[in-house]
Amino acid sequence: MLSASGLVFFVFESFLPVLPWFRPGLGNIATIIALYSLGFNDAFKVTILRITLGALILGRLFTPVFVMALSGGLTSVIVMALTLKYTKKIFSPVGVSVLGAVSHNASQLIAAYLLFVKSPQIFIITPVFTAAGVITGTVTGVLAIMILEKLGERIKVSANS
Numbered sequence: 001m002l003s004a005s006g007l008v009f010f011v012f013e014s015f016l017p018v019l020p021w022f023r024p025g026l027g028n029i030a031t032i033i034a035l036y037s038l039g040f041n042d043a044f045k046v047t048i049l050r051i052t053l054g055a056l057i058l059g060r061l062f063t064p065v066f067v068m069a070l071s072g073g074l075t076s077v078i079v080m081a082l083t084l085k086y087t088k089k090i091f092s093p094v095g096v097s098v099l100g101a102v103s104h105n106a107s108q109l110i111a112a113y114l115l116f117v118k119s120p121q122i123f124i125i126t127p128v129f130t131a132a133g134v135i136t137g138t139v140t141g142v143l144a145i146m147i148l149e150k151l152g153e154r155i156k157v158s159a160n161s
Helices: 002-014 028-037 040-058 064-086 093-117 120-160
Strands: none
Touching (some): 002 028
16 A cells, blocks of 8 residues: 555656656655554565556656666665664654655765766755755655554554444
8 A cells, every 4th residue: 555655656746847857755755654654674665666666657667767766765765764773762754754865865866976977066966955855855754744643543543443
């Protein structure tokens, strides 16, 4: 269910009229929910499934766009899992999401440099990517908290029934 939800967001945002190479990362909501409710292994699977199936649906499988999305997504889920594991009492889901988004963007810049652009000039946009990661990570984290709270309420209600 989470992979399907993340896939819907992933495909939906590909049609949003935004800057090239920039997406809000709404599909990451599913990854955050999986990370908090099911753990790292399932969050990792959700990430791989939503990115791979999304690329397949959009006709981008094994293209540079796919490579960039996969490198960012895998880096993001690993950073979020490590952050959650070692700093649970320091960062809320919003903080975890922001770190995931910033690491996603940093990973994409590194992948673009190593695989495609091969010019250090690409790193000039690092401040823009970092700011975008903070903004989108905050929005994604807040939305994930809202969904996690609703899921928690439903779980409590079903357990009491």
